[in-house]
Amino acid sequence: MILCVGPKGCGKTLLLKRLQLESFPKNEITSEEVIPTTVPTVGINITTIKLSRKVDTTIHELGGAMAPIWPCHFSQCRGLMFVIDTSNLMQISAACIQLYEIVTHESLQTAQILIILNKIDVPVTTSIIEVKDVLRLEQLKQHAKQSIETVEVSAFSGDGVENIRKWLLQFQ
Ligand SMILES: Nc1nc2c(ncn2[C@@H]2O[C@H](COP(=O)(O)OP(=O)(O)OP(=O)(O)O)[C@@H](O)[C@H]2O)c(=O)[nH]1
Numbered sequence: 001m002i003l004c005v006g007p008k009g010c011g012k013t014l015l016l017k018r019l020q021l022e023s024f025p026k027n028e029i030t031s032e033e034v035i036p037t038t039v040p041t042v043g044i045n046i047t048t049i050k051l052s053r054k055v056d057t058t059i060h061e062l063g064g065a066m067a068p069i070w071p072c073h074f075s076q077c078r079g080l081m082f083v084i085d086t087s088n089l090m091q092i093s094a095a096c097i098q099l100y101e102i103v104t105h106e107s108l109q110t111a112q113i114l115i116i117l118n119k120i121d122v123p124v125t126t127s128i129i130e131v132k133d134v135l136r137l138e139q140l141k142q143h144a145k146q147s148i149e150t151v152e153v154s155a156f157s158g159d160g161v162e163n164i165r166k167w168l169l170q171f172q
């Protein structure tokens with residue numbers, strides 16, 4: 001199972017919709033033309049994404065409001081996408097704690113982890129370097145047993161989402 005988690009409002013649902021929109025072969029609708037609306041996810045949102053002509057993948061988004069019970073879903077997890085809103089510095093410190101809990105969780109020791117730095121389209125004074133510092137990303141990568149990758153994206157514009165598609169291909 002591939003999970004997508006992250007704090008409330010960090011952009012998980014929009015990101016999954018974006019991945020669906022930009023499915024293979026390319027949808028007629030181009031990224032800028034359609035910005036789907038989202039509502040906070042209560043429970044689990046299951047999305048199927050086409051990665052190639054023959055390959056589909058299913059992702060389970062667990063809403064940010066469900067954070068206390070995310071671990072109930074970790075036992076079957078092969079890949080975990082952790083989304084962070086880079087425009088919300090207050091949330092990043094809280095996300096850092098959630099991320100450490102995930103990386104150290106016993107059921108996730110062999111899972112692949114992708115940290116998705118989202119909302120890079122939002123003009124903010126905080127740089128991505130500062131965001132990575134607050135997250136203590138380098139220390140996390142050094143100490144973690146898992147493979148941890150990072151991507152910078154905008155679910156809004158679609159920038160960078162192709163790197164998520166590449167990461168997803170390893171589970172086929
Ligand atoms: N500017 C900008 N806004 C974004 C981006 N991604 C998401 N949003 C907006 O952020 C808000 C929350 O997005 P959601 O996708 O619903 O957030 P979520 O992580 O699914 O939230 P929960 O389901 O409550 O956990 C919406 O208004 C989105 O349009 C982005 O990359 N850039």
Ligand SMILES: [Mg+2]
Nearest residue numbers: 012013040041
């Ligand atoms: Mg959601």
